[in-house]
Amino acid sequence: QLPADPAAGPFFEPFRRLPPAMAEAERAALQAQGREAIEREVVPAMRRLRDFVAGEYRAKAPADGSLTHYADGARVYEMLVRQRTTTDLGADAIHAIGLRELDKDRAEMERVMRSTGFSGDFAAFVKWLNTDPRFFVASADELLMRYRAIAKRFDAEMPRLFAELPRGTYGVRGMPEHMGPDAAEFYEGGAVDGSRPGWFNANLVGWRQQPVWGMQTLVAHEAVPGHHLQGARALELDELPEFRREGGGYTAYVEGWALYAETLMREIGAYDDPYSLFGHLQWQAFRAARLVVDTGIHAKGWSRQQAIDFMVERTGVDRAFVEAEVDRYTSDPGQALGYMVGRLKIDELRARAQARLGPKFDLRRFHNALIDHGELPLSTLETLVDEWIVREARR
Structure with missing residues (x-):
């Protein structure tokens, strides 16, 4: 700057x-x-x-930013946990959920690793994926073209997943260069009046360090069926007040939806080789590890180094990236909890709807039931889905 x-x-x-x-x-x-x-x-x-x-x-500034070292820190953190997840879950319960989900994801990552015929251990596999030239593009232009090709392919799958789709479009472009090679890809919403599209902003400056096996799950999260589809649909819900259409800051809903969107693309076979599937699973594991580390730091006395070592070993994500992430969790307690908590709540609501509706369950209509109210607390979303189930049963 x-x-x-x-x-x-x-x-x-x-x-x-x-x-x-x-x-x-x-x-x-x-x-x-x-x-x-x-x-x-x-x-x-x-x-x-x-x-x-x-x-x-x-x-x-204190050397250790854990809320455990601040007056009334434990009570403050429990309040932040409820606020950020929009649930009644406590830190201990979330910590246990994170360990459970991380164990499941890690086991599946190792199964996918073995399916490739790789003979080394997990750490060696991750190192190979992050260093072998076959997993990297030759230029920033090639990275941009690959992102656009993935987005176009995913667009074609949306009618089989939703009863109604937003009219708002999106594009794929490079983010501003001054953000640097380590900045994470992100979505930027379109205009309320439809005069500006949404944008998936790709880090083209860091093209040398973006493996191709991680690209598909990123597009699913940031574009479709993730942030763009949910956000664009919300903008077009004219019957809602403007603050509901433009976003209410409910991380657990917005990021939970985007994380669910990643898993949805797996269901329809979008991760069409073991490496892209591994990339998807690694990001799911990373979000599960956040539950463990955030609560570990602020409720269980974990040190910064303990948190970093845990995430690197369990997920295989690059250490430099993890270090920055752990500092983020320390400085913004509870924010990182919403992603996986939100996804698991959506999984729970889907299973409930399927069990109660049986043959009447329509996945396309269910997805619109989730996104046709704008951003919501998870507790409110659950109430609305329960009401939708009753209506669907009467159809």
């Missing part, structure tokens, strides 16, 4: 995207004014912020 030349940084980016039809003199004048304002106002403010964070703030 603070390059030597302010015109090379992100704050100048809008001035590089002025309308093509703008007169050259007007363009040059606006760019000069923008650069001058950034140099005069933005850069000094950003430097002051950086100096404060790196200096006074860091010096006073």
Whole structure:
């Protein structure tokens, strides 16, 4: 954010995207004014912020950010757990759920590993997947084309999974370069009035470190049937108030849906080789490990190193990435719990609907029952699904 030349940084980016039809003199004048304002106002403010964070703030920060070391920290964490998961689950129960799910995912990952004929152990397999040239693209352009091809293929599967689909479209593009090679892919929602599409933002700067076997589950999570499909559908629910359509900040619902979306694509055979299936399972295991580590840090006295070592050994995810993730869980207690808790609640509701409706159960209609209310607390979603089951039984 603070390059030597302010015109090379992100704050100048809008001035590089002025309308093509703008007169050259007007363009040059606006760019000069923008650069001058950034140099005069933005850069000094950003430097002051950086100096404060790196200096006074860091010096006073505790070495261990666990809530167990703060006054009333245990009670605060239990409150955050309920808030972030929108359930009545406690830290101990979530910790146990994480261990259970992680054991299941790890066992399946090892089964998939053996199906490839690989003769080494789990750590050696993960190292091979992350170093062998066959699992990497030759350029940023190739990575972008592969993401777009996966998205297009997934689009064609959506009518068999949903009774009604959103009209809003999405595209696949590279994220801003200043975000760096380690930034995670993310989804950016479209405009409420339909004038702007949604976007799956791929990290093209980091193309050398993105294995192809992890791409399919990423598209399922961020685009369809994950964040884009759910978010675009919500925007079109005109009968809902605007705050419901644009998102209410319920991580357990939004991320739980996206995690469920990944598993849904597995059901229909979208992960069509053992390596992409392994990639899917690794990310599921990583979300399960979050339940263990977040509660371990803030409720069970785990050290930072203990949390990092546990996640690396159990999931095989890169250590540098895990280190950053553990710091995220430490600084934002409970946020990482919503993903797997949300997915498991959706699994539970689906099993309930299938058991009660029997031959009347329609998966396409069930999926619309899940996404046709905007973002919700999981407890409210459960009530709405129970009501939907009653209506479906009468059809």
